[in-house]
Amino acid sequence: MEIKDCHKCKLSKNRTNIVTGHGPTDTQTMIVGEAPGKQEDEKGKPFVGKAGKILTQTLQKNQIKRNQTYITNIVKCRPPNNRNPKQKEMDACKQHLKKQIKEIDPTYIICLGKVASQRLTGQKITLKNKHGTFTRTTQEYGKRKAYITYHPAATIYNKNLTKTIQQDIQKFKQIKQLETQ
Known part of the structure; x- marks a missing residue:
């Protein structure tokens, strides 16, 4: 099934656009959030609202070009009132995310x-205990290197996390550089 034809969960009923992913398909780094927000639903692109601006600024401060990463979300349609996606919604979207990961074939997933x-x-x-660390994705996502950090939207509600996310992304970049030399 093509993603544009997807109606596997209730999120499809109220969407304006399906928000797939955006970025180059030949990148080592994929960034995965949870779900599109209002602006993302309107524009059909991930991370173009407030959280997207914060993400872009964070990447820029660490000399990471956003257009050199592939950005997507766990679910491709906006949950009402920006709530977290439900388990059954994530399950319904799983095939789309798995396909993206397989096609992009990233070494790292933030x-x-x-x-x-x-x-x-x-x-x-x-997150309090695991942010700024690497682990692995499950077998179903290819056992890839997964780097854990806070969602940029968290800084909207807790300004103290801005520095934490900056440091996490800086650490990610340093480790990636060491591993790819």
Whole structure:
């Protein structure tokens, strides 16, 4: 089934656009959030709203070009009132995410927030304890290197996390550089 024809869950009923992924298909780095927000639903592209601006600024401060990463979400349609996606919604979208990961074939996946981190790793992750660390995705996502950090939207509600996310992305970049030399 093509993603544009997907109606496997209730999220499809109220969407304006399916928000697939965006970025080059030959990148080592994929960034995965949880779900599209209002602006993403309107524009059909991931991370173009407030959280997207924060993500872009964070990447820029660490000399990472956004257009050199592939960005997507766990679910491709916006949950109402920006709530977290439900288990059955994530299950319905799983085939789309698996296909994206297989096609992009990234070495690294940056998991933004608890939902993406837990979904991709299969672990009960507490961001307070695990942010800024690597683990692996589950077998179903190819046992790839998964880097855990907070979702950029978290900084909207807790400004103290801005520095934490900056440091996490800086650490990711340093480790990636060491591994790819």
